[in-house]
Amino acid sequence: MRIIIIGSVAAGTSVAAKARRNNIDNEIVIYEKDRDISYSVCGLPYYIGEEYISRENLNPRNPEWFKKRFAIDIKTEHEVIGIDADKKELGIKDLQTGTTFHDSYDILVLATGAAPVKPDIKGLEGNNVFIVRNITSADKIKEHIEKEHPASAVIIGSGFIGMEIAENLVKKGIQIAVVEALGQVMPSYDPEMSLRIKKELIENKVQVFSGEKVVKVDDENKSVLTDTGRMLPADMVILSTGVKPAVDLAKQAGIELGTTGAIKVDTKMETSIKGIYAVGDCSESYFLIDGNPCYRPMGSTANKTGRIAGDVITGGDLEFRGILGTGIVKVFDLTCGQTGYTEKEARRAGYDVEIIHNIKPNQTEYFEGSSEMIIKAVADRATQKLLGVQIIGKKGVDKRIDIFATAITFGAKAGDLSHLDLAYAPPYSTTKDPVMYTGMILDNALNRGRKIITAQELIADRMKYTVIDVRSNKDFAKGHIEGAVNIPLGDLKEKVRELSQNESIVVHCNKGVTGNAAQNMLINLGFTKVYNLSGGYKEFKVENQ
Incomplete structure (x- = not known):
């Protein structure tokens, strides 16, 4: 059986390695349009910022290693330009020579990854504009920093890569401004959690402009212009505006796309065309909790789905169970x-x-x-x-x-x-x-019966509640919720007698523990509408900025 895989980063090489471990006889070929294979995309920001991380750390394997170790043929700088699903045939272009040829398959796996989202901004073709997508792009950024010694950089977008790039450029002494079109940094987090990330950026001298869009990059004057008229110095610009699934080949072949725009697959990673599979960032996932389709391009998911497809195409019974979108990022x-x-x-x-x-x-x-x-x-x-x-x-x-x-x-x-x-x-x-x-x-x-009220719920309907702050008088004097009554926990039993037991009461301390004790006391005294403020005054301060 001849297995052809398109793409050789995380998902593609995982398919190939698992397929070879399951079967030593099948012919396995990978076509890759880039020159690097099996590298760590997630490590690119640290490669840019840390002197001790070398190119070889991110890219430890080459085609020769895969050939010797797994008898897998990886043809780099070869772009698949067409799929004839009826004939089971591919059109391929050798990017070094410019020649084209055809190859046939029994099983085809698409691991075409994702492509950067490029917003409609004037001047993105400038020499000082960069996208972090592969090792070559990271090399260009490192080279630019070493040769041009930029004093300032604007990062457009504030997702995982944008945050990691910000930290690593700050380490190099570059003044950073982050411009995020949405109303908060790290849009994948809830707003009040995002506020903590914004605070960390500002404390590390990163300027943050959320709810603004860059409309023009001026390479000549080394600046960017936002839709508010703000001009920011920009010796270099990093685009970090997210990715979209690379599905052009799939669409050309007539493969069905899912509601997210990625390639629709079943639990075996098979597409709508029998014998063609899709894995990694080009494929749609579904939420483990309820089965809803989702698109969360992650290196961990790429490796997981690659292994599953590699098992299935060689007779195995692994199935994809879905994802939770689990992710982690370091921000200073x-x-x-x-x-x-x-x-x-x-x-x-x-x-x-x-x-x-x-x-x-x-x-x-x-x-x-x-x-x-x-x-x-x-x-x-x-x-x-x-x-x-x-x-x-x-x-x-x-x-x-x-x-x-x-x-x-x-x-x-x-x-x-x-x-x-x-x-x-x-x-x-x-x-x-x-x-x-x-x-x-x-x-x-x-x-x-220990009801919780969030800061946002309290702020939205403040006049409905009597707020009792059970911290010490000293802590109350340092700062408190406007209109709150200060009754330290030790005095609470005696001092609440004048309150109606049917009154809606919110109790709080600094973080929630003493507030819970106060809530228990009031419930035991017959009060029926008592809420503990989620996260206490500490959380309220964050959300009421």
Whole structure:
């Protein structure tokens, strides 16, 4: 059997390696239009910024290695220009010689990846405009920095790559401005979580302009112009405006596309045309929680789907189970992780959601270096299942986001989290891990009458509630919610007698724990409409900027 794979980065080489491990006799050929193969796209920002990361670190394999190790023929700088699905034949152009030829296949796998989204901006053809997409593009950026010594750079877009590029260019002494067309940086996060990322950027001398669009790049005057009339210095410009699935070949072949615009596949990664498969960034995924189609191009998903297709085309029975969109990114000293639905996505999907914010240290607080993280969790009130989590903090985020991803994968309900048997020692966690606390808060809200109100809900309907701040008089004097009544927890039992038990009351402390104690007390005293402010005053301050 002759297997041809189009594309040789993460997904394509994963297909080939798995197919060869399953069967040593099949002929496997990969066509790649680039000259580099099997490289780490996610490592490109660090290759640009860190002197100790070499090209070889990102690109450790070459075609000769694959030929010797797996008997796989990889033909680089060969572009597939057409697919005849009826004849099972490809049209191919040798980019070195310019000649074209045909090749035939028994099984075809599309691993064509994604293409950068290029917004409608004048001047993008300038010599100082760059897109981070492959090693060659990263080489050009490094070369530009070394030769031109730019003092300023504008990054258009603020997704994962944009944030990583910002940090790595700051390390090189370049003044950075980030311009994001949407109303917040890191649009894949909920707005209040994004505010923490924006604050971190500003604290590291990065200018942030959200809700603005770049309309012109002026290469001659080394500047960019936004739609507000703002002129920003730009010795170099980095486009980080996202990607779209590379599906031109698929469309030309008559392969069905999904609702996301990516190639529609089944759980075996097979397309609408029998014998043609699609993997990685060109293929559509579906959400593990509810099966809804989604497009989340990630290196981890590319490797996973590549392995599945490689198994299936050689007689295996692996199936794709869907994704949660689990991702993590470093933004200076912050680590930002997410899995599953955000609040806005869950509401858009039709869920009635319970939202909580949990602020906890990554380890026992008396250990030097202990650092807080903010966990935002989204649960479905109907089933009580966890739908999604976002975490931002300096330490311990990766560990917790992976625990949450595992829990969601296996259909955990909110209350299940508090029963997890997680590792504990003071240098690594608290006796009740932040994951467990998250489950306890959700379970209390869903099942035990301990209602939670978010800062946004309170701000939107402020006059409906009596707000009681149960912190100390000293903390209250430092800052408080406008109109709040300060009754420290120790005085609460005596001083609430003048309040109506049917009054809508919001209690809060600094982060939520003492607020929960106050809520319990009031409920025990017969109050029926008592809410604990999610994340306490600390979260309210972030959201009420």
